Amino acid sequence: MANFPARYNDGSGAPSRLRVQQSLWALGKLPLNCEPAEWTLDEKFERVRAAGFEAVECWLSDENEHEVADALKRHGLRLVLGHRPFTPEQVEQTVARAVRLGADFVFAQPADAFTPLETVVDLVRTGQRAAAGAGMPFFVETHRNNYTENLPQTLRLIEAVPDVRFTGDLSHFVLVGEFYGWADERAAERMMPVLERVSHLHGRISNGEQAQVDVGDGTGATAQFFVSLWSIAMRHWLSGAGPGDVFPFTSELGPPRYAITLPDGREFSDRWEQSLVMKRLAEQAWQKAHEPAA
Numbered sequence: 001m002a003n004f005p006a007r008y009n010d011g012s013g014a015p016s017r018l019r020v021q022q023s024l025w026a027l028g029k030l031p032l033n034c035e036p037a038e039w040t041l042d043e044k045f046e047r048v049r050a051a052g053f054e055a056v057e058c059w060l061s062d063e064n065e066h067e068v069a070d071a072l073k074r075h076g077l078r079l080v081l082g083h084r085p086f087t088p089e090q091v092e093q094t095v096a097r098a099v100r101l102g103a104d105f106v107f108a109q110p111a112d113a114f115t116p117l118e119t120v121v122d123l124v125r126t127g128q129r130a131a132a133g134a135g136m137p138f139f140v141e142t143h144r145n146n147y148t149e150n151l152p153q154t155l156r157l158i159e160a161v162p163d164v165r166f167t168g169d170l171s172h173f174v175l176v177g178e179f180y181g182w183a184d185e186r187a188a189e190r191m192m193p194v195l196e197r198v199s200h201l202h203g204r205i206s207n208g209e210q211a212q213v214d215v216g217d218g219t220g221a222t223a224q225f226f227v228s229l230w231s232i233a234m235r236h237w238l239s240g241a242g243p244g245d246v247f248p249f250t251s252e253l254g255p256p257r258y259a260i261t262l263p264d265g266r267e268f269s270d271r272w273e274q275s276l277v278m279k280r281l282a283e284q285a286w287q288k289a290h291e292p293a294a
């Protein structure tokens with residue numbers, strides 16, 4: 001079996017660490033309700049850097065790649081590249097873009113829930129080979145309306161590709177599975193084959209009925225349920241981590257229609273402030289991951 005990178009490594013030789021990132025998509029339609037106007041790209045990246053985020057996760061095209069990449073460099077931010085492939089050619093094109101722009105790694109939302117497993121396996125293997133040839137990891141995101149939208153299908157992918165590594169957006173499993181965080185749901189146990197293979201997390205929190213909810217200051221039960229799941233994934237990642245290995249956590253709170261709105265279409269939750277809560281929760285989970293397992 002080929003040896004594909006299981007973790008992003010920054011080449012520093014420093015102790016393994018957490019890196020908190022922001023999503024470019026999640027910066028859309030900000031500030032809250034865009035008054036007086038949406039932040040420019042430079043304003044967004046200036047705030048991202050000042051808040052302590054180190055990288056930005058982007059989906060880029062030929063039309064905007066240079067504008068975004070140049071802005072990231074101006075603000076001292078690293079690039080991570082995402083995409084949703086349906087063909088091996090699309091995977092190879094995205095990996096080539098990542099190499100061209102100096103991205104740290106690539107993640108993919110594979111096809112859709114109606115795509116045959118064999119096709120998805122081909123997409124994943126293509127991505128792993130292409131990215132490994134460039135010395136970078138390739139992760140598969142767990143996400144609704146992709147092959148990985150639910151646990152049973154994702155477990156079938158794991159059986160077919162045991163060395164798959166995930167970008168874990170656990171809000172989708174919680175929503176599709178209607179998990180509330182109750183002990184008898186056995187959510188962590190059911191997710192364990194995925195949690196054991198997570199190398200990158202997305203910070204979005206579901207309450208089991210909505211994909212993305214405001215969690216206030218993050219001390220409530222819903223947010224702490226996710227902290228416990230994230231810490232399990234981080235603990236497994238740490239068990240095999242070495243010098244220079246980095247665990248990326250991306251605050252990814254989507255704009256409407258992801259964000260819940262009032263009847264007039266206005267958001268009532270400040271996603272930027274909530275993104276800072278996601279950052280603090282990631283740091284809490286990282287600390288918890290270093291504690292002895294209960």
